[in-house]
Amino acid sequence: MGHNDHIDFDLHELIQDLIDEGELEENSDAHGVARQVIHQGYDSLSPKQRTLYDAVVVPALKRRGEEVEMIQRMNSAPD
Template sequence: MGWNDHIDWDMNDAIQDLVDEGLLVEGTPGYGIAQQVIHSGYDSLSEKQKHVFDRHVGNTLAKRQKALEVRRVIDSNQE
């Protein structure tokens, strides 16, 4: 078992996409909490951290996912 076996790579990629798109800023509490989720899981958060994650990261992830799904449908119907 390696040092990174516990990392949620899908979440890591999603968070990095948010950063790249300017929807999440490194150094903010939301970013730090997102890093904790990536490395230790959502259940490792305190109630206050869960609130911050849900409000500032989870909602943004959900909106981005919905936008990507809409884009995929539009792109697949262009023929």
């Protein structure tokens, strides 16, 4: 088992997209908690960290997912 086996690369990319788009502030507490989830999993969070992740990161990820879905629908719609 390598040192990268526990890293969630998909979540890492999504979090980076949120930062790039201004949805999540780099080096903020929420970003730090998201990085912990990427590297150690959600279960590694304390109750306070879970509250922050659920209140800030999860809604931002949901909005991003809805935006991507809308773009995909628009791109696949017949002309």
